[in-house]
Amino acid sequence: MIFKELIKIIIYGTLVVLFISVNALFLVWAERRVSARIQLRRGPIHVGWQGLLQTVADAVKLISKELVLPKEADRFLYILAPMLVFAPLLSAFLVLPLAQNVVIRDLNIGFLFIFSLTNITFIGIFIAGWSSNNKYALLGSMRAVAQNISYEIPLLLSTMGVVLLTGTLKMSELVPAQAKGWFLFTQPVAFLIFLCSSLAEANRAPFDIPEAESELVAGFHTEYSGMRFALFFLGEYTAIFISSAIAAALFLGGWQGPLLPGLVWFLIKTYGIIFIVMWIRWTFPRLRSDQLMALAWKVLIPLAMVNVFVTALVLELQKILA
Amino acid sequence: MIADIFFMGVALLTLLGALLAVSLKNVFYNALSLILSLFGVACLFIFLNSEFLAIIEIILYIGAIAIAIIFAIMLSSPMIQKKEEKPDVKKIARSFILAALFFWGLLQTLRRTVWPAANPEGDYSLGAIGKSLLSNQILPFETVSLVLLVAIIGALMLAEKKGTAR
Numbered sequence: 001m002i003f004k005e006l007i008k009i010i011i012y013g014t015l016v017v018l019f020i021s022v023n024a025l026f027l028v029w030a031e032r033r034v035s036a037r038i039q040l041r042r043g044p045i046h047v048g049w050q051g052l053l054q055t056v057a058d059a060v061k062l063i064s065k066e067l068v069l070p071k072e073a074d075r076f077l078y079i080l081a082p083m084l085v086f087a088p089l090l091s092a093f094l095v096l097p098l099a100q101n102v103v104i105r106d107l108n109i110g111f112l113f114i115f116s117l118t119n120i121t122f123i124g125i126f127i128a129g130w131s132s133n134n135k136y137a138l139l140g141s142m143r144a145v146a147q148n149i150s151y152e153i154p155l156l157l158s159t160m161g162v163v164l165l166t167g168t169l170k171m172s173e174l175v176p177a178q179a180k181g182w183f184l185f186t187q188p189v190a191f192l193i194f195l196c197s198s199l200a201e202a203n204r205a206p207f208d209i210p211e212a213e214s215e216l217v218a219g220f221h222t223e224y225s226g227m228r229f230a231l232f233f234l235g236e237y238t239a240i241f242i243s244s245a246i247a248a249a250l251f252l253g254g255w256q257g258p259l260l261p262g263l264v265w266f267l268i269k270t271y272g273i274i275f276i277v278m279w280i281r282w283t284f285p286r287l288r289s290d291q292l293m294a295l296a297w298k299v300l301i302p303l304a305m306v307n308v309f310v311t312a313l314v315l316e317l318q319k320i321l322a
Numbered sequence: 323m324i325a326d327i328f329f330m331g332v333a334l335l336t337l338l339g340a341l342l343a344v345s346l347k348n349v350f351y352n353a354l355s356l357i358l359s360l361f362g363v364a365c366l367f368i369f370l371n372s373e374f375l376a377i378i379e380i381i382l383y384i385g386a387i388a389i390a391i392i393f394a395i396m397l398s399s400p401m402i403q404k405k406e407e408k409p410d411v412k413k414i415a416r417s418f419i420l421a422a423l424f425f426w427g428l429l430q431t432l433r434r435t436v437w438p439a440a441n442p443e444g445d446y447s448l449g450a451i452g453k454s455l456l457s458n459q460i461l462p463f464e465t466v467s468l469v470l471l472v473a474i475i476g477a478l479m480l481a482e483k484k485g486t487a488r
Contacts (some may be wrong), residue, residue, distance in 0.1 A: 002323045077354075108447065109373045116377035119385030121358060126392055130350060142396065145389060152385070169448055 012104055016093045024237040025055045031278055038282040065226035070132060071221065075130035082224065082231035084124030088117035089238045090178035096245050098170040099255045099262030110169035113244050115156060118201065119234070122148050125220050128232075140219025148201055150296040155197035157304035161190040161311045162250050175254035184251045189307045191251045193300055194250075198243035200292070202236060204277060206284040207292055244273035280286060324421060329369055336362025348397050357388045 021210075029044065031051060036043025044051030069078065092114040100315045105112050123146050129141020163169060165186065166177040184191050200207040216222070221232045248254060248269035255262030287295070339359030343352050360383045367376035455463050 024470075107373055109377055112377050113373070114378040116385070117391075119380055120361070122389060122390075123354075123384065127354070127388070130396065138396070142393075145393075149385065149389060167449060185397055 006046045009270065013063045013090075016090060016202045019093075020173060020234065020238050021028060022091070023241055024234045026236045027274065028055045028058070028233075030274075031281075034275065035282045038279070040206075044071065053322060062230045063227055067228060068223070068225045070134070070223050072133045073251075074131040074133070077127045080211060081124050081128035081131060081230075081310070082228045082235075084126075084127060085121050085243070086231045086235045086238075088120045088124075091117055092242045095171055095240070096106065097175050097249050097254050097268055101172070102255075103172055106170060106172045108170060110174065111159065112156075112169055113151065113251070114242060114246065116240075118152075121239075121294055124268070125168070128224070129220040132220075134223050136217045137220050137222045140222070143216075144203060144220055147292060147296075148292060151197045151200040151207075151300075153297060154193050154300035154304045155201060157194035157301065157308060158190040158197065159250060159309050160304075161187045164308065164311045164315060171249060176247055177255060178253040182251060183252045187251065187307070187311070189303065190248070193304050193307070195273075196246055197296075197300060198247065199277060199280065200296070202239040204236075204240065206286050240274060240277060241270065244268045244277065247273050254320070280287055325369075332365040332369070335359075336366065337370070353388060353391050353395055355385055356391070360384055360388065374451060421465050 002004055031052070033043045033051070035041075044054035047054040047057055069075065095103060095110060097103050097112050117320055125141050125148075129139075129144075131139040132138070162174065162183050165183065166174055167176065167178075224232060245266070248266060252269045252273070254269070255266040255317045258266035260268075336359050339355045339357075339362055342355035343359055346352050346355060360379065364376045364379040364384075367379060406428070
């Protein structure tokens, strides 16, 4: 029994880590190709078929690079930070509904589990910026955390509309509830708020103020090199995947779809949203820091609250009329 | 078996975090140890099968309060504090007596309270928690919201006084 559990943990762990690495390599390649397409360039095309092996080559370069440790840095925290940023993202895979009846742990609290763990990622970012002993890194990490805790509120509020409609947080019940119609159509405002806030949560352009290279060099990971930098990078792309996967599960009907198996539909929807995210990144310019905060507090949060209120009102009216 | 090992690990982690939070010299490290301890408590909630309390512990205590503490440290003290302070015996004695009194009070309360075991068959879903908050527990719930409202208004007042333009 113990043995079986242990084997299960090891197998799932290995699969998730493997998926994360392949996913990040693919997404970096996709990002380059999409950006090239938008900017009328060609992007990586020489290494491997359509340049698919370019990111593998880059990864090998990153792994073989020297790990620089700044002299004045806080050694222990400096080494700890990339792990703290990366580890919570790994555990997010516990609750993703990959296909019908395929959820590693179907927790009662469902996707809230992921949102709570992202808080530990923020701590990791904070530690990274502080321990580097570099003013750009510190400024970047402060901006990142301020932005992340602000945008967490509209992110959570926007999902509440869906929760009101289904009356559950369980991933395994949220997806079948959309058999008749996706929540994208009944909760369009919530979907837009969710997409917008998850962009900000993942520090993606147009909300990439923590890493604004024209102001802050590279933000909180300025001092990081080699594999430690790669972990931040991996973390960013995994975060994009996870938030897109949650959006697909909550608003686009998750694994549901005709003909193809559930996992394929789930991945198609997730990567579709990721494509939109990339499209947004290469289309819009970066916001200013105060504009970003104003957007969160003055537009998104009131809008999300109104959405929750209207949803509850409509549900109650339906009850009275029926 | 695995659960037991994990439980021991989590319990040790919580205690270690609490110990480090009060014993380390660097303020930033103190805050981080506090986070470690809070995370351990959240894990203990998972062991008690109350996932909701666990995530609320993480979202509120780590995501909001601990981050606010770290922000305050960063905005007020130099980046890496190197100055070593001599331990003040009087201060330590004073805080020791206070802490001992408080601990004694806590111990008495713990001993005298009857701890009724929760019914394992009961409804512990989120919906049930929400319903009980807005029906049976409405008074504490509303009191807490009143306290929060006062805090918000207070924060706004404080922020406006130091404002420049107006």
